[in-house]
Amino acid sequence: MTLTVRQHRDDAALKEGLLLVDGQWRQGASTWTHHHPATGEEVGTFAVAGAEDVDAAVRAARRVFDESPWPSMRAGERCRLLRRCSDLLREHADELRALQALDNGVPLSFGTVYAASVDIAADVFDHHAGWIDKAGGDTLPPYQGGDHLAMTFREPVGVVAAILPWNAPFLLFAQKLAPALAAGCTVVLKPSEYATFSVLRMVELLLEAGVPEGVVNVVTGPGDPTGEALITHPMVDKVSFTGSRETGRRIVEASAGTMKRVSLELGGKSPAIVFPDADVGLAGMTTMGMVTLGLSGQACVAHSRALVHRDAYDEFVGAAEMIAGSVTYGDPFDPAVLSSPLINAKQLDRVVGFIERGQQEGARLVTGGGRPDGDLAAGHFVQPTIFADVDNAMTIAQQEIFGPVLSVVPFDDEDDAVRMANDSEYGLGAGLYTSDAKRAFRVARRIRTGTVGINGFNVEPHLPFGGFKESGLGREGGRSAFEAYTELKTVLLPLGDEMI
Template sequence: MALTVQQHRDAAGLKDGLLLVDGQWRQARAGRTWTHHHPATGEVIGNVAVAGAEDVDEAVRAARRAFDESPWPGMRVGERSRLLRRCSDLLRENADDLRARQALDNSVPLSFATVYAGSVEVAADVFDHHAGWIDKAGGETFPPYQGGDHLAMTLREPVGVVAAILPWNAPFLLFAQKLAPALAAGCTVVLKPSEHATFSVLRMVELLQEAGVPDGVVNVVTGPGDPTGEALITHPLVDKISFTGSRAVGRRIVEASAGTMKRVSLELGGKSPAIVFPDADVGLAGMTTMGMVTLGLSGQACVAATRALVHRDAYDEFIGAAEMIAGSVTYGDPFDPGVMSCPLINQRQLDRVLGYIEKGQQEGARLVTGGGRSDGELSAGNFVQPTIFADADNSMTIAQEEIFGPVLTVVPFGDEDEAVRLANDTEYGLGAGVFTKDVQRAFRVAKRLRCGTVGINGFQVEPHLPFGGYKQSGLGREGGRSSFEAYTELKTVLLPLTDELM
């Protein structure tokens, strides 16, 4: 019997997606739509409006008016804090509906959507956290450096109109990571969700409206990168671009931002290493690492530890534990509580991952398990079996490039210096894991790693911590104080306290 999700679509009452411009939901001016096919079944889930350049221009100008002419940027801090906390409350109250819509978007199973990192709860906590920053957006005062009677101070002000561009894989968290600090700072936003995860994002925007976000403060343009994304990143009235996605698009955004010196925040993926020393709980390290690569998102997570650097004395035990996890992963209907992971997002990504698996075999890595597509009732979906490559060299394609699929590459090492050298031998620098019972070694290695986040004997998401990468993993940070400040400009003010010249 073929897998189907149509009954869940009908139960959710899903409607075709519209644009939101200045508080009004409407179709695209040219009438273009994009059809979303479910990645697990190939079934049509619905259509979303494709915003062209004219639609994007209207949305950006609405955000510009809301910033330049409305009371929004100067709203009292108490009122703004209450509004963000109301957004948080509504997200929690509508969690079941949002999880169902995400499962229809990207097939992420409900079982993973209750895990904190992939949940509505983490998005609500991000709004709560940034609500607390609103009354702390102060500057500083400085004593006169040259002498004289004057006051020197700094002020923090909202950066202006923000283009927020979301990926498909974590719509709850990344919606909050971009919208919450932008709104807390007093910015206005034009939001572009991924065409592969639109319906859950549109519902969250409806909740912001219900919470009382004024018309024009949040606008939504939907559609693919061409034409929608390109029109947004090149618009001259956009002050800042916040993007999570591929390096190729990130580079295009940097190019597009140069003409008007737009502020840019980019999170562009990674090839994160998990470094496993022989004194660690090696079995737990193997299960944890393979779990990150296969469970929930099937390795379609930027920070997943897809490269395991394992000491030779722990090598066989690690691979055995990882193989056990690979054999236990279940796929299927994302609404089934027993399903543990999802398919790849589309046919293009399926072909790409299978190509990397073939490349790994051609370059001489040992295929331990997996390597093919799932069959039977899953054959209509974009499912790839959990895959482990062992005895790989760190220079191999599968050890250097972000595969974005359920593929773990295991590389052996001999000592601490070699482990650090291998870990840093990549163009990326997003995250890393260190598995050891030696606390001194853990901190020593963590300090030497060129990446934005290091988990020691585990990894977790925290809404109040900065997240981002070194090198080609991006620019800037999301989360915590650094995220809030990224949506502000710093202004210096000098005030003489006498009539004498300074």
């Protein structure tokens, strides 16, 4: 039986995706036809925003920020608004998961896992609602001069360009929109062209919750022309982006002209460090599951580089191989399907190229490395792949593959493991597996990475998430994310007749 998502597409009754500018849905300069990554079938079309469309959206956001009551909305009203957004996301969770499956092929089975679910997006809105009435500054004593008050205030940064990736639209939508709205910013949102329909529906829910017209505007389309017009627009005050290093570098360059504030999350080559006193089997299954289940390794924080003590090496590889053999592909609406296709043909070619490079450089292919045939041949599927006997200097141990490929590197002692963990241009996440609490804390402090999970790993709404080195700038999640959408202002007030 030929694999198809046609019935699910028809059941969703997708309309053409339009731009949202100043509260009005409108056509763009052209259109994009999206094809499903598992089947190649046409899913739907959406508008592509040209430079004029982006300009209109940014100007709308600028006008609302500068001239409307939105930035100074009372804390209680803003709290209630964000909580209504949270409630509506939860109420429409099943619908949104189905739209995501049509967008990027992520199976419904993975859409219930907390870190990839609508629930975490709703929790992010709920969490940031709690910061709104705590956006305080300080009152400081005079340091010199006459009698006066010195005070600090947090004010919204202004117009935000929020640019989303395709792999985690629920979480990233919330991590950018919730703190921006909580702070009182206005937003021009650009979803990925490979995950547009689920994002457009979430925006509709924000409007239903009561977000005023022009506060959130949406421009859809690829990086060129849509993204480029957005990041270079002089009226944008801040860019928040999750995606590739190459695009991140371009955003930094484009921000220089007007000193835009920038938050960037740019991926990783995260290590899982496994000591022999750990539950080695669990470590192997968890690590391989992170690289293969759900997103097929297309996650920035996937632990795709396993550094394993030689005494635990064979057991780890065996456990990882068992998970590789249990991964199922196919119809994302089938509850038995556990993982997704790669997002497009370009990414498929990239991953296959890395697998070939790993073999050429002398790594031992334990399992996988090919593509499934039969009903899956039309999709962008790659078999779960494990390379053993990998040198940490090999390409597959250094470059972010963004596919279901695990490189297993042996180490001799703790110092050796830390050295190799830090021998990377990235520094986003890491996993540590050991039963020794002192070692766990000691090694966690030595690794130059933004998040370290000990005997497990998760992303939570109240915790900062981001990276060291080329994994990006700034943090999303928690208080640090809220503050990243504000500017700090100092006010001096004399209390007597003397000058300050």
